[in-house]
Amino acid sequence: MNVSLLLIILLVGAFATYFAGDKLASKVALLFSLVALGISIALLNAYNSGANISFFKFWINKPLVSYSLTADGLSLIMLLLTSTLTPLIIYSSFGNEYKNAKSFYALILFMSFAMTGTFLASDGLLYYIFWELALIPIYFIALIWGNGEVEERKKAVVKFFIYTLAGSLFMLIAFVYLYQKAGSFMLQDLYKVELSRMEQFWIFWAFFLAYAIKIPIIPFHTWQAKVYQKAPTVGTMLLSGIMLKMGLYSVLRWQLPITPIASKTYLPILIGLGIAGVIYGSILALRQKDLKKLLAYSSLAHVGLIAAGCYTLNIDGLRGAVLQMISHGFVVVGLFFAAEIIYRRFDTRVIAEMGGIRSQAPKFASLFMILVLASVALPTTFNFVGEFTVLYSLYQINVWFAVLGGTTIILGAYYMLKMYQQVMLGETNTKVFADVTLHETIVLVIIIAVIFFFGLYPRPINELINPSLDQILRTINRIQ
Template identity: 45%
Template sequence: MMTALLLFWPALAALLVLLVKGQGAKRVAFIAALVEFAIALFAATTFVVAKTAPQFELSVPWVERAGISFSIGMDGISLLMVLLTTFLVPLIVLSSFKHDYKKPNAFYALILFMQTGLIGVFVAQDAFLFYFFWEVALIPVYFISAIWGGARRVAVTFKFFVYTIFGSFFMLAAFIYLYFQTPATGIAPHSSDINAFYQLALDTNTQSWIFWFLFLAFAIKMPVFPFHTWQPDTYTEAPAQATMLLSGIMLKMGIYGVLRWLLPVVPSGASQWLDVVLVLSIIGIIYASVIAIRQRDLKRLIAYSSIAHVGLISAGIFSLTEQGLQGGVIQMLSHGINVVGLFFIIDIIFSRTKTREILSLGGITQTTPALSICFMILMLGSVALPLTNGFVGEFLLLSGVFQYNYVFGAVAGITIILGAVYMLRMFQGVMFGTRSPETEVFADLTFNEKAVLIPLVIMVFWIGLFPSTFLDISEPAVFNLLNIIQKR
């Protein structure tokens, strides 16, 4: 029942928020998101780390005669993604308090509905249920971006929608095919249960095309080069809170899909294309980093940096090593924390100066000690400074890639240098130097802004100094995943 409560509470809260008029909706949404985080923390305290099987399971027939069930549960990987989601959503809601959005009850209800979709993706144990929540998570963020986004919001959001739906159709086609390959279970001719998919004995050629059908859907969502073109425009035009949801949590759906559904279901198909995927991932790292160096808009710079980070996560996961998979899981947490913090700081700067152009900024650190410290810590976490969260994930990911192929590892390692270049140049241009007319009067962080950034800063050091807190949770699930892949 714990998983069911985590899944349905945000949806119920969203319905309640819709009934609240005016700015009270944001407070109700924030309280509801905090309650969801408290439930997730309670689940984490009662979670048995040593177990590899999903816990807090609930399975009831959905379409019984077709073998489709409403089956949910959490293993260590799922739990960490649920904790990330429930930790970030209240901070994202709180970060919006300084904005007066039109129809606030609809805005905050959509955020909570999206949280339901995100949680559903991370806990689904049935293929069609996974697909259902995959689409559910897309709809709220589409409307948030299209209604409350920038001047080009409609065209940009439509492009994002088309890309995602296009990939989803391939995933659905693959799931339907896999469903019809499963044996009968009781009165049902087939099953869409995840374990039934894991036990399929498909020939290598069949696994090969299924691999590309699934990979396309997940690669678009992550996004991996060359399926990334929707991302910079969408991140730039979407309102700050939608950008945080997209970058901090939603792209993790694609990475999670690779771990949960692609690699263990079609391992032989994946093994045929590992070199291709790693090459695409590494190209994405270099390409996005070079483009990020040339950016002058803060939001676009962080958008391209996100593509580079995801490229490294993809490369590490497809190395199919323990270090690569563990690095991918921990880096999902670290990237979510860092990117949400950086996008929020950009929103703070834009709200005070009405510009995101680096050349129009400067000298902000002279009057903002609190903002400067938070910005610096999150930036250093993003460039993987030792003792910060980014270092743990990147070290494990690069170790995994080196084990797979030392040439790939050496090229992928360039991300550390390039990341330092564009992040340090950005920080220097924005925070140091001479004040510009836009930054002549610049107030330091408010209480609400500190309440958002301080928990993120704490997590940067917690993961960096005590990574075993999180690696121990995911380790049994990662070992189990590797065993499934290697036995098939």
């Protein structure tokens, strides 16, 4: 099966959505996103049957650039995350009205196209092109359809754009240097390049700047909370649910195997930065009065633990990080959608102006409670599997890494349950809060079903990603 068909469908879908007009845009976008999901499942079946689902074609002669796409277990799980969340995010927006809806939904599909290309590309320059393309649609989504004052929104979005673009330029310089050594941008050729210790250090930090800003890892996180707050909820879902995973995926696929000596040398520092993000994000979440900003800092804390897992350089850490990437994607999308449901009824994101929702909407209160418990890694939920595996990997390196990393569970339980108490319980708000509609229920139930299914049975994901992660570790350990 031609893996590029998935990209073609998403790109054609973006144009079809735009030309369908405002009235049909959302439905056309949903249709094409569901077709993309079907193709992703077909690719998974082809991979499991032993088929080679890569695609290669020479693109540019000088420099030598190839249109090369490769789908292994790691990239496939990221494709499935993207192609599953995209229709859910589109469908969740049906309760909102957007001016120039055709452009809005076309940009969502184009962003999905670019993120999918990032996960599939096995040529460095092609990967970089997709990486940068993903930035364009989210910039316009946040700028045009975002919340709050135009000037504040513009300031937050432009800062995000400049930060991300600046970090990416360092990555491009690293790729150009590697091309001079390898004579190719192909991933497998870059893995074989023999770099001195000093060369690896410079390449490592060039990649790190690009990925640390995108993920984000402190102290490169300063754009995150404002953009999450100012972007429309659909944009926040795309950023937190999928786009930040581009950075985490890239750490595993590109950074660690190309610079193994530097990765091992800086291991304590990188794990320390990840754990610092856990504690810092949790403390800031405790102080938030805006619901979206609280969830943004909660996401920063969880992502810090994932980053720490990526840099452990052992199989448990890498496996736990990937499991946590997937679980975080579904949980954070569910939480931001719950925040959007509240905003639709109360027209506010200030926690102090909420309260009493449970007495008016018991169904929504129950669904929201499940998402909160999943966020704090309650056993039997998907987050528990990923967080426990990452903490176990940290324990293998240093017990204090595990102890400090484990604060995400304690602090997370405190600020999330406190938030739930303030938002859902207490005195009834003077405004009427209608219980969830059918389409809101469908979105939340699908997310919760995924959370519990893989929380109880993560084996299919483990079997899919283990061969790829083993290969990555073998590449990292080729130089002792």
